[in-house]
Amino acid sequence: MNAQRKYPPAPEEMTFEPKVLVVGGGASGILSAEKAAELGLSVVLIEKTEELGGKAAQLSFLYQSNLSPSQWLKDKISSLEKNNKVTIYTNSQLEKVNGQVGNFKVTLNIEGKKEEMDIGAIIMATGMDLSSKMPAQVEKGAGSFLSQMEFEKQFTQLASGDSKTFVLVVKEDDFLIGCINALKYSKKLKEANHNVYVFFDEMKVSEEGTEKLYHQVREEGVTFIRGTNNLKIGQEEGKFSLTTIDPQLPVKLAKELVINFDYYIFNEDLLPGADTGKLAEILRVNLGPGGFFQEDNYHTEPVYSNRQGIYFVGACRMPDLLHNVQEQAGAAVNSIYQLSVADVKELMEKTPLIDVIKCAYCLTCYRSCPWNAIDLLYEIEGAAWDGAPYLHPLACQKCGCCVAECPNRAISFPGYTDEDMQKEFKKIGGKV
Numbered sequence: 001m002n003a004q005r006k007y008p009p010a011p012e013e014m015t016f017e018p019k020v021l022v023v024g025g026g027a028s029g030i031l032s033a034e035k036a037a038e039l040g041l042s043v044v045l046i047e048k049t050e051e052l053g054g055k056a057a058q059l060s061f062l063y064q065s066n067l068s069p070s071q072w073l074k075d076k077i078s079s080l081e082k083n084n085k086v087t088i089y090t091n092s093q094l095e096k097v098n099g100q101v102g103n104f105k106v107t108l109n110i111e112g113k114k115e116e117m118d119i120g121a122i123i124m125a126t127g128m129d130l131s132s133k134m135p136a137q138v139e140k141g142a143g144s145f146l147s148q149m150e151f152e153k154q155f156t157q158l159a160s161g162d163s164k165t166f167v168l169v170v171k172e173d174d175f176l177i178g179c180i181n182a183l184k185y186s187k188k189l190k191e192a193n194h195n196v197y198v199f200f201d202e203m204k205v206s207e208e209g210t211e212k213l214y215h216q217v218r219e220e221g222v223t224f225i226r227g228t229n230n231l232k233i234g235q236e237e238g239k240f241s242l243t244t245i246d247p248q249l250p251v252k253l254a255k256e257l258v259i260n261f262d263y264y265i266f267n268e269d270l271l272p273g274a275d276t277g278k279l280a281e282i283l284r285v286n287l288g289p290g291g292f293f294q295e296d297n298y299h300t301e302p303v304y305s306n307r308q309g310i311y312f313v314g315a316c317r318m319p320d321l322l323h324n325v326q327e328q329a330g331a332a333v334n335s336i337y338q339l340s341v342a343d344v345k346e347l348m349e350k351t352p353l354i355d356v357i358k359c360a361y362c363l364t365c366y367r368s369c370p371w372n373a374i375d376l377l378y379e380i381e382g383a384a385w386d387g388a389p390y391l392h393p394l395a396c397q398k399c400g401c402c403v404a405e406c407p408n409r410a411i412s413f414p415g416y417t418d419e420d421m422q423k424e425f426k427k428i429g430g431k432v
């Protein structure tokens with residue numbers, strides 16, 4: 001029985017609200033909003049603090065770009081503010097999400113007031129948090145010890161004046177960004193005639209141009225030393241020194257290396273934003289093992305979530321460089337656009353069907369759908385119970401999990417119902 005067609009909305013009744021909610025007003029949110037508006041979609045951009053910009057506003061310069069981050073942001077924000085497709089709310093947060101792709105019903109808290117709106121798709125661009133731990137031997141607050149972000153904020157001031165010695169330490173448990181920062185600082189510091197030592201565990205040069213930059217700064221006199229575990233910091237008459245043994249040398253040749261330094265710059269731990277868990281519950285999306293939004297989804301579909309119509313852009317899923325974030329924003333918006341023009345009738349013809357007479361309303365399918373694509377509808381004519389599940393054609397990925405899990409065999413792919421299979425079986429002489 002083709003029951004599903006009787007009770008859910010007819011294909012022509014299923015519309016896609018051409019409005020995108022972007023959550024987070026940092027660089028990734030700004031780029032996402034800009035891309036969506038370019039494609040003609042209306043955009044609501046919400047930011048929980050009182051101004052747009054996020055962490056990018058604290059950067060001094062960008063990797064492989066002469067753009068000034070503050071000027072870049074200023075220009076982008078001003079152009080978004082003038083764009084009549086984009087509405088910006090600061091001091092605002094996402095509180096509730098119901099419905100499915102095309103017609104999410106979201107509740108926002110806008111400066112303390114609740115507002116509900118219909119949204120076609122959601123782009124999460126909530127960024128990450130940083131945690132800086134001072135090296136164990138140093139008392140907190142010593143002005144010579146700075147995390148990379150603290151260093152960025154004071155870069156111009158610290159890099160000016162007489163030649164000084166900078167030690168850059170990049171610990172292994174970093175996601176590429178610490179290495180790239182160390183390389184970009186090395187280049188700028190060398191240009192300003194300073195001495196630079198980089199201590200690292202693994203130098204990650206997978207990003208385009210990083211290997212070349214690594215060789216370039218080495219040739220310009222930056223010293224790279226592998227190993228960050230045995231660094232000993234000493235202090236005498238207000239001067240700091242770093243002692244280590246080069247782990248690359250054979251034991252017999254190994255001797256202590258002592259570097260007197262003016263500044264010690266270390267990479268922060270990169271953490272998921274404080275609200276990530278709460279937002280994942282509101283959105284019914286998965287978190288990755290590190291607590292970011294699905295960071296383990298990197299190599300297949302980086303910006304996709306396990307729910308159609310919800311996307312992750314930028315550091316909320318994994319810290320990344322600005323040009324990559326730009327591509328992610330483009331990928332998310334293109335996917336939204338394709339969904340907005342999808343042929344729902346054609347999709348319905350491929351979506352599994354529920355026989356509401358057979359359905360015992362046990363909700364096994366609802367719980368087992370990995371894409372959270374099943375809604376519950378009530379007062380269904382002909383249904384054995386008050387309600388029945390509804391497989392949303394845009395949200396459903398046609399994976400068949402619900403078909404396999406239904407204990408009453410009430411779900412089947414079109415053309416593969418028990419009756420269809422019996423007919424086929426009879427055609428080849430089988431007896432049923």
Ligand code: SF4
Nearest residue numbers: 359360362363365406
């Ligand atoms: S698993 Fe089957 S019986 Fe249970 S609610 Fe879903 S369709 Fe109905």
Ligand code: SF4
Nearest residue numbers: 369396397399400402
């Ligand atoms: S086919 Fe897969 S994606 Fe579609 S409703 Fe069933 S379990 Fe969910």
